[in-house]
Amino acid sequence: MSRTIRSLILEFFYQHPKQDLEHGPVVDWVTEQHLKENTTPPRDIWRTVRHLHQEGILIKVNKGVYRYDPEQVTNRELFDFSEETKEAILQRDQYQCVVCGRGRKDGVELCVDHIKPKDKGGDNSIENGQTLCTEHNLLKKNYTQTEAGKRYFIKIYKQAVANNDIRMINFCKGIFDVYDTYKLNGHIKRPNGKE
Known part of the structure; x- marks a missing residue:
């Protein structure tokens, strides 16, 4: 049975405790190990690293740099609402x-x-x-709050077009203009013909 991406990432960090590890070496090693057991390349390695950080297992040192500290993991409190x-x-x-x-x-x-x-x-x-x-x-x-918001307004826009609701169509276009003005989430294409 092949190891999961998560288990491979943890294995690499466990082998390098208290070291600041950059994106490249982690991805390269995990990819190499994954391909020994699978025919397709691994997906979302760095997203899994970020999830491990959010769980309190890895420490974010800098953008794209993480560290595993066994003492910190042992002493961490579970992070959830009472x-x-x-x-x-x-x-x-x-x-x-x-x-x-x-x-x-x-x-x-x-x-x-x-x-x-x-x-x-x-x-x-x-x-x-x-x-x-x-x-x-x-x-x-799955998305940042602004990404989720833009996707939500895209959904509203499409419903407004289907209902020929001009007022709501114009409202959504105005929201998309604000995203454009502040250069937020340009990777999500707005549905009304503008980029």
């Missing part, structure tokens, strides 16, 4: 997703999410929590 804090956040948000407004009354599963993640200095306070439905929680995990 049950009391989760309940307080759910109550504050009225048991509804702060993005779409759906909630328990709609049969939607809810998650309590960190607004600012641990790796960016976030904490477990009520103020740093928000209620999301599983769909919007997944979107946020």
Whole structure:
């Protein structure tokens, strides 16, 4: 049975404890080991490294540089909201997703999410929590908040076009213009013909 990308990354960092490791050597070694057991190249190696950092297993030293410190991992606290804090956040948000407004009354599963993640200095306070439905929680995990927002407005725009809702079409175009003005998420093509 072949080893997972995660297990290969961990193996490499375990072999080099307390060393600052750059992107290149990690990716090269993991790719080499993966290809010994698989015919296709590995995917998303660096995304997995970032996830290991978010879990508190790796330390981010600089952009593209991470370190494994066994002492830090042994002493780290698990980073999650307490049950009391989760309940307080759910109550504050009225048991509804702060993005779409759906909630328990709609049969939607809810998650309590960190607004600012641990790796960016976030904490477990009520103020740093928000209620999301599983769909919007997944979107946020897969994309930055601005990426998730742009994709959400693309969805609204397409619905507005289908309904010939000129007011909403123009509203969405205005939002896309703001993304363009501030050069945010240009890799996500806007649906109304502009880049």
